[in-house]
Amino acid sequence: MVDKQMQPLQSVLDALDAGLIVLDRGRRIVQWNAWMASASGHAAADVLGEPLDKVFPGVVAGRLNAAVASALDSGVSSLLTHALHPLLFPLKTRSGRRLLHDVTVFSVDTGTHPTCLVHISDVTMEVRRERYLRDRQNARYDAILASAPDVILTLDGEGVIRFANRAAVVHFGYSEQELIGSPAAMLFEPESHWADAWRRVLAEGKPQQPVELVAHRKDRSLSYFSLSASRWQDASHVFVTAILRDINERRAADAALRASEEQARGAAAALADLNLTLEQRVQERSAQLLKVEEALRQSHKMEAIGQLTGGIAHDFNNLLQGISGALNMVQKRVREGRIGEVDRFVKGALSSAERASALTHRLLAFSRRQPVDPRPIDMNQLIGTMEELLRRSIGEKIRMRVDEGLDLWLVRCDANQMENALLNLAINARDAMPDGGTLTIATSNERFDALQASIRDLEAGEYVRITISDSGVGMPPEVQARAFDPFYTTKPIGKGTGLGLSMIYGFVGQSHGSVRIESHVGKGAMIEICLPRFHGNLEPAERNDIGSVASHAGSNEVVLVVEDEDIVRLLVVEVLRDLGYRALEASDGPAGLRILQSPQRIDLLVTDIGLPELNGRQLADAARAKRPDLKVLFMTGYAESAASGDFLDKGMHIVSKPFTMENLAAKIREMIEFVQPR
Amino acid sequence: MKPGPTLVLDELELDALTELVNLGISQSAISLAEMVRDEVTLSVPNVALVSRDEAIRTLGEREAKNLVAVHQVFEGDITGRALLIFPEARSLELVRAVIGGSLSIEEIIELEQEALAETGNIILNGCLATMANQLHRSLKISLPEILHGEGKEFFNLAPPPDPGDVVMFIYINFAVRNSDIQGYIAMLLDMPSIAALKALLVEYISRVAGESPA
Numbered sequence: 001m002v003d004k005q006m007q008p009l010q011s012v013l014d015a016l017d018a019g020l021i022v023l024d025r026g027r028r029i030v031q032w033n034a035w036m037a038s039a040s041g042h043a044a045a046d047v048l049g050e051p052l053d054k055v056f057p058g059v060v061a062g063r064l065n066a067a068v069a070s071a072l073d074s075g076v077s078s079l080l081t082h083a084l085h086p087l088l089f090p091l092k093t094r095s096g097r098r099l100l101h102d103v104t105v106f107s108v109d110t111g112t113h114p115t116c117l118v119h120i121s122d123v124t125m126e127v128r129r130e131r132y133l134r135d136r137q138n139a140r141y142d143a144i145l146a147s148a149p150d151v152i153l154t155l156d157g158e159g160v161i162r163f164a165n166r167a168a169v170v171h172f173g174y175s176e177q178e179l180i181g182s183p184a185a186m187l188f189e190p191e192s193h194w195a196d197a198w199r200r201v202l203a204e205g206k207p208q209q210p211v212e213l214v215a216h217r218k219d220r221s222l223s224y225f226s227l228s229a230s231r232w233q234d235a236s237h238v239f240v241t242a243i244l245r246d247i248n249e250r251r252a253a254d255a256a257l258r259a260s261e262e263q264a265r266g267a268a269a270a271l272a273d274l275n276l277t278l279e280q281r282v283q284e285r286s287a288q289l290l291k292v293e294e295a296l297r298q299s300h301k302m303e304a305i306g307q308l309t310g311g312i313a314h315d316f317n318n319l320l321q322g323i324s325g326a327l328n329m330v331q332k333r334v335r336e337g338r339i340g341e342v343d344r345f346v347k348g349a350l351s352s353a354e355r356a357s358a359l360t361h362r363l364l365a366f367s368r369r370q371p372v373d374p375r376p377i378d379m380n381q382l383i384g385t386m387e388e389l390l391r392r393s394i395g396e397k398i399r400m401r402v403d404e405g406l407d408l409w410l411v412r413c414d415a416n417q418m419e420n421a422l423l424n425l426a427i428n429a430r431d432a433m434p435d436g437g438t439l440t441i442a443t444s445n446e447r448f449d450a451l452q453a454s455i456r457d458l459e460a461g462e463y464v465r466i467t468i469s470d471s472g473v474g475m476p477p478e479v480q481a482r483a484f485d486p487f488y489t490t491k492p493i494g495k496g497t498g499l500g501l502s503m504i505y506g507f508v509g510q511s512h513g514s515v516r517i518e519s520h521v522g523k524g525a526m527i528e529i530c531l532p533r534f535h536g537n538l539e540p541a542e543r544n545d546i547g548s549v550a551s552h553a554g555s556n557e558v559v560l561v562v563e564d565e566d567i568v569r570l571l572v573v574e575v576l577r578d579l580g581y582r583a584l585e586a587s588d589g590p591a592g593l594r595i596l597q598s599p600q601r602i603d604l605l606v607t608d609i610g611l612p613e614l615n616g617r618q619l620a621d622a623a624r625a626k627r628p629d630l631k632v633l634f635m636t637g638y639a640e641s642a643a644s645g646d647f648l649d650k651g652m653h654i655v656s657k658p659f660t661m662e663n664l665a666a667k668i669r670e671m672i673e674f675v676q677p678r
Numbered sequence: 679m680k681p682g683p684t685l686v687l688d689e690l691e692l693d694a695l696t697e698l699v700n701l702g703i704s705q706s707a708i709s710l711a712e713m714v715r716d717e718v719t720l721s722v723p724n725v726a727l728v729s730r731d732e733a734i735r736t737l738g739e740r741e742a743k744n745l746v747a748v749h750q751v752f753e754g755d756i757t758g759r760a761l762l763i764f765p766e767a768r769s770l771e772l773v774r775a776v777i778g779g780s781l782s783i784e785e786i787i788e789l790e791q792e793a794l795a796e797t798g799n800i801i802l803n804g805c806l807a808t809m810a811n812q813l814h815r816s817l818k819i820s821l822p823e824i825l826h827g828e829g830k831e832f833f834n835l836a837p838p839p840d841p842g843d844v845v846m847f848i849y850i851n852f853a854v855r856n857s858d859i860q861g862y863i864a865m866l867l868d869m870p871s872i873a874a875l876k877a878l879l880v881e882y883i884s885r886v887a888g889e890s891p892a
Contacts, residue, residue: 063713063800074807075754076819079799081792084713084777102792104821130788138784233767 019091019101019120024113025072027051027060036120039091039099052118056089064088067105071116075107082123093124100124151225151244157237159184159198171246173218184242187215189222197227201240205231212247224251317657322352322567328661329574345574352567355388374412374511376534379443379466380404386419390426390441396564396610397436398429398470399588405444411464411531413511421504425468425527428501432472432525436613440469446530456514462533463513469526475519504529557672558600560584562592562607562619563635568657572606572635575661579669589614596623602630603672609636620652631671635659686727686844686872691879696725698809698882699848699863706804710854713800714776719853720801726847730833733845733864737829741765747825747832748798752806754817755874758867760806761825761832762798768859769794775857795822801850805863813878833866842869 013020014034022031028051032044042055053060060068063085067078080088080103091099099122106117145152145165151172154163164179172179172187188194197211210226217223225244232239326349333341383402391400422441429439446452446465453460501515508515512532519525559581563569569585576583584600586592589611596602596619605623609616620632634654648654655667687695700722707720728736737745744766751759764772773793774786799822810817825832833845846865851858867875 063709066709066712070803070807074810074819075816076803076807077750077799077821078803079796079821081789081796083789083792084796106821107818127788134784134788 018122019089019118021052021118021120022108023052023068023072023116023118025115027053027068029055030115031117038094039120039122040089041092059089064103064105068116068118071105071107072114075109077107078105079103080105082127089120091120093122097124100127150246151242153179153184153242153244155184155240155242157202157239159240162239168244171217171223171244172215178218189214189216197229198240201229201231201242202238210245213244215244224248316356318565318568319352319356321657321659322565322571323349323356325571325575325661326352326567329571332578332661348567348570374414376410376412376536377415377418378408378410379418379464379531380408382415382418383422383441383443383466386422389419390422390439393423394426394430394439396608396612397615398433399436399438399612400426401438401440403440403442405442405464407445408443409445409462409464409533410536411511411513412534412536413513413531414507417507421507421529422466422468424501424504428527429468429470429472429525432470432474434472436615437471437524438613440467442467442469445533448530456516456530458514458530458532463530464533466529466531467526468529469524471524474521474523475517475525476521480517480519557581557603558584559604559606559668559672560586560592560595560602562586562589562605562611562616564588564608564611568608568635571661572664575665576606576668579665581668581672588612589616589619592619593622596630597626602627604631604633604668606633606635606668609634624649631674633667633671687876687879690883691876692725692727694879694883694886695846695875696722698812698879699725699805699846701812702805702808703801703848703850704804705808706801709800709804710776710797714778714854716778716855719851721851721853722848723851724849728845728847730839730841730843730845730866733847734830734833736847737763737832737862741829742767743828744826745828745832746794747827748795748802749823749825749832749835750799750802750806751820752817754810755815755878756817756867756871758865758871759835760802760819761864761866762801762861763829763832763864764859764861766826768861771857772797772852772859775854775859778855791824795824798822798824801852802863813882815878832864839866840868843867844869844872 013031016033016035019036019039020031020033021029021036024030028049029047030049032042032047034044037043040055047055051060063078063080067076067080070076070078082088082100082102085103087098087100088103089101091101093099101120102123104119104121106119108115108117145163148165148167151168152163152165153161153168156162161179161182161184164176168174168179169176174182185191185194185198193211193213197213210228213225213227215223215225224247226247227242227244229240229242232241326345329345330342330349333339333345383404387400387402394400426439426441433439444465446463448456448458448460448463450460505515508529508531514528514530516528517525518528557580559576561569561572561576561583563572563585564587566587569587573583573585581603584595584602586595590613592605592607592611593614596605605620607616607619611619614622616634616636620630620634623630623632629651632652634648634652636654636656653667653671655664703720703722707718710720711718742765746764746766746769748762749759770786770790773790776793776797777786777789802822803819806817806819833839844867846867848863848865850861850863852861853859
């Protein structure tokens with residue numbers, strides 16, 4: 001069949017490294033090269049002239065058949081690839097392995113007979129190379145994934161794990177086989193967190209901000225991961241690459257930090273609670289303390305009243321004495337028809353009554369519970385109204401001096417408290433001067449500079465300074481240091497509450513002022529109260545002016561009357577003059593003593609026992625040093641003192657106030673006319 | 679001045695061309711269905727003759743930059759290039775649809791180029807051969823070649839095209855195994871080929887009209 005002209009061409013075709021089959025219109029084989037013989041195992045001689053379908057039964061159907069037909073009919077070239085037609089022909093390589101091949105079908109125009117060329121190309125090497133390259137590449141890729149410390153999962157569009165790296169196996173404890181094909185959702189807890197992250201990844205596609213997820217391992221233990229995921233897509237499928245980074249350590253550190261913050265917050269809350277509780281307790285205690293303090297203040301007041309009672313009784317006796325004495329005199333003068341002289345005694349009686357009523361008033365005011373009521377106060381005026389009470393309180397042994405500052409500024413404080421304070425201080429001063437002395441109350445305006453203010457714990461500025469000084473025993477520094485402590489007292493039990501100074505301290509503090517002590521042992525003490533100047537007007541207040549009563553002298557026998565209470569002295573002098581005696585008077589001990597130490601004739605000493613500085617008994621003793629036979633008549637308002645049997649020496653008598661003028665006259669006459677046996 | 683592309687064919691001729699394209703595509707679908715052993719639907723919603731520039735612009739506007747094309751050359755009374763064009767992102771889906779089965783993604787990627795070439799070959803062959811047969815002319819059609827790139831690269835293949843070239847722009851819908859992929863068949867014809875096509879269409883119309891009872 002092959003002619004000689006075709007011989008060289010046949011050699012060329014046989015040399016081709018490709019299969020070559022030529023078919024005629026009847027699909028019979030007219031060409032079959034050596035490559036085909038080798039790959040198919042059919043020699044050319046065996047197949048030439050045979051239909052291709054007979055050599056490869058079943059192959060020339062479908063696509064190949066159509067390709068051949070269109071090549072023969074329409075000159076169309078067709079490609080049948082190993083991709084879509086794997087192993088179309090049963091061909092083997094020379095080593096006997098399956099030969100992968102692509103087939104192309106052309107029309108070959110030989111002029112008269114349209115023929116079809118089937119060209120078979122060996123792609124075995126090509127495919128193997130590709131697979132090898134892919135495996136190599138995959139190996140590199142797999143090595144990267146396998147060595148990655150993070151869990152790397154590839155998920156399909158349904159969220160099913162399609163790939164899991166070694167870290168995933170290690171972290172989750174599932175085998176690779178268990179992971180692949182399982183829904184990723186099974187790894188996370190709660191699943192809704194995963195579902196949210198998954199929806200976002202699918203919807204947004206872009207790499208997400210890392211999301212924290214809780215995963216559970218196969219053994220159900222929990223593990224924390226930060227998820228970064230990105231969506232990618234091949235032609236038809238959506239995939240998601242999820243990278244899960246182990247954040248357990250970071251979480252632990254965070255948790256530790258949070259715990260310590262929590263602890264700190266807890267501590268702070270506990271502290272706040274404690275503060276609150278403390279505040280409550282402090283409030284409760286303060287309320288209790290206030291009650292107790294109020295009760296104590298009241299009891300202190302009562303005690304002060306108690307302490308005052310004696311003095312006040314004495315005062316009242318004096319005043320009553322003045323009144324009844326004056327009235328006796330009035331009665332006598334009226335009887336005698338000496339009406340012109342009555343007026344003087346009536347005035348004296350009225351004056352005494354007035355003073356008694358003032359005293360009562362002050363006493364009532366003092367004992368009354370009065371609320372704190374700060375008002376503008378003129379300290380001089382306040383001290384003035386207190387003077388009587390203070391004098392009574394400190395007793396006759398102590399001289400009281402008031403140094404009123406000129407044009408004193410006003411202060412603003414509770415008058416009642418201030419009075420209380422002054423009274424307390426006066427009583428303290430009295431107690432510090434058991435043998436008498438001088439109590440000086442002084443007021444002054446002060447402008448404190450910063451230094452002066454700071455030692456008083458005040459702001460610099462204008463203050464009214466009130467000092468209460470005594471000439472008593474003074475206070476040692478340790479007593480001074482505690483003087484303002486509540487319940488601190490140097491007095492014997494039952495003699496004082498110890499609250500006096502602390503209450504003053506509290507009251508002065510409330511009034512934005514200061515109180516301090518200056519004292520040296522043996523040199524007396526000074527309590528200084530500074531109150532800020534008040535710029536404003538004084539509310540008008542009453543001031544009782546107590547009229548003074550003039551004194552008189554007598555004749556004949558000489559009687560010395562020492563009495564600090566003028567009206568009593570007046571009455572006594574009047575009785576003496578009526579009795580025809582000459583009366584000398586002295587208003588205090590030292591004055592009396594000066595007269596007694598003089599050569600002046602004195603037949604009788606009539607003296608009050610309670611005198612400032614030098615009391616009646618001391619005066620009598622001092623007088624008797626020069627005049628041993630001096631007759632002495634003591635007058636006293638303190639009945640209990642007079643009752644003491646040891647009190648009176650020879651030539652000494654006592655009368656208790658109040659006494660009638662007649663009684664006094666009888667007593668005086670009796671003493672003067674009595675001649676002491678020698 | 680050369681006539682604009684739309685003026686090259688009259689309405690009747692364009693209708694005739696559309697009919698021929700539909701016949702060709704139907705043949706392609708039959709061939710493809712035979713191979714994949716599943717139903718394949720190829721439909722042609724529109725056929726247009728446009729200038730090369732317009733074809734480039736249309737592709738640029740409608741599609742992403744990365745395109746894949748199966749390219750074949752045909753020679754005969756009508757000479758030109760035929761291109762089956764898809765967005766590159768859809769090519770794997772096309773291949774998967776054609777191959778079917780349960781191949782892994784790696785395996786599909788490995789087969790992609792060949793499978794795409796063959797699928798394109800089937801579609802273009804069916805279309806071109808059918809048209810040639812209907813027009814009673816024979817065409818020599820080359821083997822397929824895969825091109826990746828943009829539309830303007832596809833329409834500027836050497837030798838340098840003539841400004842008067844016309845693109846027969848065929849929109850196709852390709853549906854197989856739940857995949858629905860839109861693509862294009864573009865036939866780039868020079869002026870003499872368009873003139874020959876016009877003459878053949880006239881012939882075809884008269885023949886079809888002569889066969890009809892009217």
